[in-house]
Amino acid sequence: MLVAGKMFDTMIDVSSLSLSITLILSGLIFCSLLPQLLTLVRRVRQKDIFGGNSLLKLHLPNHYEAYFLVESGGRIIYSNPMVKEMFGLNGKKANLEFLASTIQPSESFFALCSQEGKARFNLGKRLIEGKSYLIPHDSTEAMLVSFRKIELRDYNQQSPMGSHSEKFTSGKILDTPDPEQVNLFGVDLQNVYKNNEPMLSTRELEKRVQQRTHQLQMEHQRTETLLRIMTELSSSLDFERILQSTLEVINDVIGASHATCMVLQPGNNKLRHLATVGYSNPPPPGGMPSALNMKQGLVGWIMSNRQAVLIDDVLEDERWIQLPNTWYHHRSAIGAPIIIGDQLLGVLLLYYPEVGHFSEEQLDLIQAAANQMAIAIKNAQLFHLTREQKDELSSLLRDQRVETSRSRSILEAIADGVLVTDQRGEITLFNHSAESMLELKRAEVIGRSIDHFSGLFGGFASAWMDTIKTWMDEPISFNPLNTFSEQVSLDNGSVLSVHLAPVMNNDEFYGTVSVFRDISHLVEVDRLKSEFVATVSHELRTPMTSIKGYVDILLMGVAGDLTEQQLRFLSVVQDNTQRLTILVNDLLDLSRIEAGQINLTLQPLDLHDLVEEVMGEIESLPVTDDKSMRLTVNIPIDLPRITGDPERVRQILVNLLVNAYNYTQSEGQIKIQATSVGEEIQVDIQDNGIGIPPKEQNHIFDRFYRGDNNLVIATAGTGLGLSIVNKLINMHNGRIWVQSSGIQGEGSIFSFTLPIYDFSQHALTMSEDYAENLNR
Amino acid sequence: MRKILIAEDERDILDLIMFTLQFGGYDVVPTSNGVDALDMVHKEQPDLILLDVRMPRMSGYEVCKQIKAKDDTRDIPVVFLSAKGQEAEVTTGYEMGAVDYILKPFAPDQLLERLDNILSNQEV
Numbered sequence: 001m002l003v004a005g006k007m008f009d010t011m012i013d014v015s016s017l018s019l020s021i022t023l024i025l026s027g028l029i030f031c032s033l034l035p036q037l038l039t040l041v042r043r044v045r046q047k048d049i050f051g052g053n054s055l056l057k058l059h060l061p062n063h064y065e066a067y068f069l070v071e072s073g074g075r076i077i078y079s080n081p082m083v084k085e086m087f088g089l090n091g092k093k094a095n096l097e098f099l100a101s102t103i104q105p106s107e108s109f110f111a112l113c114s115q116e117g118k119a120r121f122n123l124g125k126r127l128i129e130g131k132s133y134l135i136p137h138d139s140t141e142a143m144l145v146s147f148r149k150i151e152l153r154d155y156n157q158q159s160p161m162g163s164h165s166e167k168f169t170s171g172k173i174l175d176t177p178d179p180e181q182v183n184l185f186g187v188d189l190q191n192v193y194k195n196n197e198p199m200l201s202t203r204e205l206e207k208r209v210q211q212r213t214h215q216l217q218m219e220h221q222r223t224e225t226l227l228r229i230m231t232e233l234s235s236s237l238d239f240e241r242i243l244q245s246t247l248e249v250i251n252d253v254i255g256a257s258h259a260t261c262m263v264l265q266p267g268n269n270k271l272r273h274l275a276t277v278g279y280s281n282p283p284p285p286g287g288m289p290s291a292l293n294m295k296q297g298l299v300g301w302i303m304s305n306r307q308a309v310l311i312d313d314v315l316e317d318e319r320w321i322q323l324p325n326t327w328y329h330h331r332s333a334i335g336a337p338i339i340i341g342d343q344l345l346g347v348l349l350l351y352y353p354e355v356g357h358f359s360e361e362q363l364d365l366i367q368a369a370a371n372q373m374a375i376a377i378k379n380a381q382l383f384h385l386t387r388e389q390k391d392e393l394s395s396l397l398r399d400q401r402v403e404t405s406r407s408r409s410i411l412e413a414i415a416d417g418v419l420v421t422d423q424r425g426e427i428t429l430f431n432h433s434a435e436s437m438l439e440l441k442r443a444e445v446i447g448r449s450i451d452h453f454s455g456l457f458g459g460f461a462s463a464w465m466d467t468i469k470t471w472m473d474e475p476i477s478f479n480p481l482n483t484f485s486e487q488v489s490l491d492n493g494s495v496l497s498v499h500l501a502p503v504m505n506n507d508e509f510y511g512t513v514s515v516f517r518d519i520s521h522l523v524e525v526d527r528l529k530s531e532f533v534a535t536v537s538h539e540l541r542t543p544m545t546s547i548k549g550y551v552d553i554l555l556m557g558v559a560g561d562l563t564e565q566q567l568r569f570l571s572v573v574q575d576n577t578q579r580l581t582i583l584v585n586d587l588l589d590l591s592r593i594e595a596g597q598i599n600l601t602l603q604p605l606d607l608h609d610l611v612e613e614v615m616g617e618i619e620s621l622p623v624t625d626d627k628s629m630r631l632t633v634n635i636p637i638d639l640p641r642i643t644g645d646p647e648r649v650r651q652i653l654v655n656l657l658v659n660a661y662n663y664t665q666s667e668g669q670i671k672i673q674a675t676s677v678g679e680e681i682q683v684d685i686q687d688n689g690i691g692i693p694p695k696e697q698n699h700i701f702d703r704f705y706r707g708d709n710n711l712v713i714a715t716a717g718t719g720l721g722l723s724i725v726n727k728l729i730n731m732h733n734g735r736i737w738v739q740s741s742g743i744q745g746e747g748s749i750f751s752f753t754l755p756i757y758d759f760s761q762h763a764l765t766m767s768e769d770y771a772e773n774l775n776r
Numbered sequence: 777m778r779k780i781l782i783a784e785d786e787r788d789i790l791d792l793i794m795f796t797l798q799f800g801g802y803d804v805v806p807t808s809n810g811v812d813a814l815d816m817v818h819k820e821q822p823d824l825i826l827l828d829v830r831m832p833r834m835s836g837y838e839v840c841k842q843i844k845a846k847d848d849t850r851d852i853p854v855v856f857l858s859a860k861g862q863e864a865e866v867t868t869g870y871e872m873g874a875v876d877y878i879l880k881p882f883a884p885d886q887l888l889e890r891l892d893n894i895l896s897n898q899e900v
Contacts, residue, residue: 534862538830541859542786545881549792552884558799581881585861592862 067146068094069135070113077142086123086147103128113145120150218361225253225365229372239380243275243373244282247348250369251277254362256350258328262290262299263338263346263377269294271346278351279328297321298333299347306344308336308367312356332357336370340378348373417496417518420503422511425450425472437496437518464488464498468512471502487519494520530595537588544584548577579718586720590703593727598648600731604641604757605649607674607681611635614653618661627666634673642681642754648728649754655721656685656750662715664689664747680734680753693742700738701726729754778895779803781822783813783839784857785831789880793826793857796884800892810834814842817849824895827874829858829865837872844873853894857882 066082079094087094087102096113100106103121112119112132120129127150135142232246243261251259258278262271271294272287294303301319302309311333314320320333330351338346348370352358408429411418417434421427430445445453450468467484484500496516503510551573553559562570592598611633642649660670664687671686690711692700699705704719706712729736729752740748780802784790787808794804805820807813811833817825825843827836836856843849856869859880869877875894878887 538859541861541880542789545859546786546788546792548881549789549796549884553792553795553799556885558795577881588861598863 065146065148067144070096070143070145072114072141072143074113083147086128086149088124113143116143121147126150218365221253222365222368225249226368226372228253229369239376239383240274240283240285240287242376242380244277246369246373246376247275247277250348250366251350254334254350254358254366256334256352256358258330258351260349261338261346261373262349263287264294264344266381271299274346291323292321298335299349302335302337302347302349303344306337306339308334308363308370310334310358310360310363312358314351329353331355334358334362334366336363336367338370338374338377340371340374343378345374345377345381415517417514417516419514419516420511421450421468421472421514423472423509425469425511428511434516437494437516438490439492464500464514467500468514471509471512487523488516494518495523497522526595530591530597533587533591537584540580540584544577544580547573548581551577583718583720586718586724590720590724590727593724593731598731600645600648602643602645602732604759605644605646606641607639607683608635608637610646610649611653611672614650614657617650617654618657627661627668629661629664629667630669632669632671634671636674636676639674639681640676641757643757644732644754648732652725652728652752653683655725656752659721659750660685660687660689662717663687663709663711665711668747676756677753679756679758681756682751682753684749684751686747686749688745688747690744691740691742691746691748692738694740696742697738697740701736725752777801777803778824779805779820779822780891781805781807781813781816781820781825783807783810783826783831783836784828785809786828789828792884793887796888797891800888802891808832810836810839813839817843817852818846821848822852823898824891825852825854826891827854827856829856829860829869837868840869840872840874853898855891855894857887 066080066086068079068083069077071077074096076094076096083089083094083099084091087099089098092098096110100109103109103123105121108119109121109130111117112130116132116134118129118131120127122128128147129150130145130147132143132145135144228249229246232242232249247259247261250256256278259276260273260279261275263274264270265272271290271292273283273290274287276283276288290299292299294300298309298311298314298317298319298321311317311320313331314333315322315331328351331354332352333349335347335349337344338348348366350358350366411420411429412431414431415433417437418429418431419427419434420429426447426449427445428447430440430442432442434440435442450465450472453465463486464484484498486498488496488498490496495518497519498514498516500512500514502512551570554562555567555570555574589598615631615633657670657672661668664670669688672683673686674681674683676682690709692707696705696707700707701722703723705723706717706719726736732754734753734755736750736752738748738750740746778801780797782790782793782797782804784793784806785808790806790808794806797804805816805822807816809832810827813825813827813831814834816822825840827839829836831839836858840854840856843852843854853875854873855876855878856874857878857880858865858869861879866877876890878890
């Protein structure tokens, strides 16, 4: 490709006739040019044709070329007008001696005229290059000698002055002509001389050859150029560099002095010069903004008409906007829109400082080049877009990965055990703490179904595993607020506090997460606390036994008569001893309930009987004041039996009734009523006492809480009663609550529920329990 | 006169019980630990035995167990009088063969009443 390109360059840029002839003779490119040359040689004597040189001019731009034909005797038989101009003949006829006198070194000049070769000369201040070629002529030969000016640029690039007699054969560009072709040429030339016939009919032929040659040349130029452009455009992904080198190729091929490729910026529709040729500096990366917008000037016209344009003289064209302060002076212009599909991407424009430089034929080439550039630009933009999206995606992915690994690290690092299952029940996360608490290696657990672990942690853990399975099997069945929160005792003796929750996202079940903590030491602490309380209670009871016993005996009068005052004082001691006893009993009760040391013996209970017993118990309590109280019981005769531990339900009723009694003034009323509500029995104990202010209602079930009321303070109480009641009711799966306005005399209603005994569920054990209950 | 053997390590409480029972018309045999109590049971053959649970040298449970293991003392009713009031403790007391389990602190008149009841039931 490169070699072809070079040859191509030669065709259009190097304007030496001999060079062209050589190329033609060598048959490398255009065989069709051979007849043209034959014609040319035939007309050597018809100087008007040479002088008119319309044929040659087409291929050899006249500003570039001077040539003459010299016979072997040294007589110049033809010279073109450029010879006069170049050598400053001032109307004189060209002869070798004079020409030799104007250039240096003249020996080389003579050599060039007598044998084929190539040499450089100084002509005044100029540097010129001469080439000669031998053409057979009669019995002798004629030498065609041509000259061209060498631009500084060329000079610098080519070999230095010394090699002025180098042979044509040495260059890559010019090959040795085929001797046969040369002979044919010579024969032809001789024939011309001999016959000396005017060949009028050849004029037409010449014209057609000329057209055809030109067409072919253009076609070739076009193909070659496009091939080069495509090669350039596809050679690399560095888009702006490609565009620059492509533009250089186009500029080169078209023979322009300046070229620019302006591209619309995606997004803001501003034009930027992405590549330029011939201007002082190449555009910086990212291009240079255009002084014109996409609607102005020649650029604007091309963009809005979407059409290639050729302008012989921009100064005569109304579309041209001459920018101020420019050092270059464009005259000819040729340009095309860069379009792909119906998307306008930019404009390709080339200039030349002389009028009429570009030809119509080049318009097609420019448009084709612009189309290629459009593809490249579009590709680059797509590539850019893709890369941006890729970067964005990868950074998103990276962020997400960082976030995920961070979350995972946190889960791994926390001291609580974490166990995560997916929607199929497979364990996906099992952190370090979980490993040590459950005494299982992560590797044995990850990826396995929770089914494998049902029995592994002991019976108590099965509720935990079962809950995971239930949720997994029926993700719809649970309320997202559902959680599992229990203490689980493992076979190894440790106790875990497990919190299990479903992982939900918009009603979609992702799995479950269990967070658990080893609370063995807490349980141990709790146990020690209970033990301590039990011990302390026991130790308190011993001295209290003495106090109470001796005071009772004194009060009984067994140890002798007492005065009124002594009796009263001893009564105070007795009351407070009683109070202390209750406190110790309550404390012990509470600590045992909290430690889970109380096991309920659940059985069907008749609330009627129970209330009756309790009433009797209350009536038998020592009455220290002479308060009268009316007690109403309203329990339907067909009320279902409740499920409860008789001792504990009795304790609940006693506590609530004693409270009602204590916190109601004389002549009060206490009502007990029971109703069946759903699967529960609700018991309401209403009094018309002092009531409980709403702000205190939240605290009355707290340990040691006592209301801020004179009557409360005056009453012997521990502040533990309701706390115990609350816990006992919870143990029965019931609830307790209070309603009170807090206004004196309106009293309060304490309500609690206990489950109705389900005979079908307890059918097997019922008879035994019931029988036992009856036996007591 | 009916004879009641008492085992109680707290001196004050032993005196209180003695006073109460004597006031109630009983002959009292006081001991202050389980081993002595077991000795005295064989020697004295009381009508009722009142045992504290927590005592030096031998617990009340053990004393009761041994009394119930011997033919000559098996039929003597045993009553526990203890500050240990937890269900399990009370249950253990009954399991050892006691007829009653009275919690400390106790009311002297109620103690007398319960022991009277036991002894009168015994007669029937």
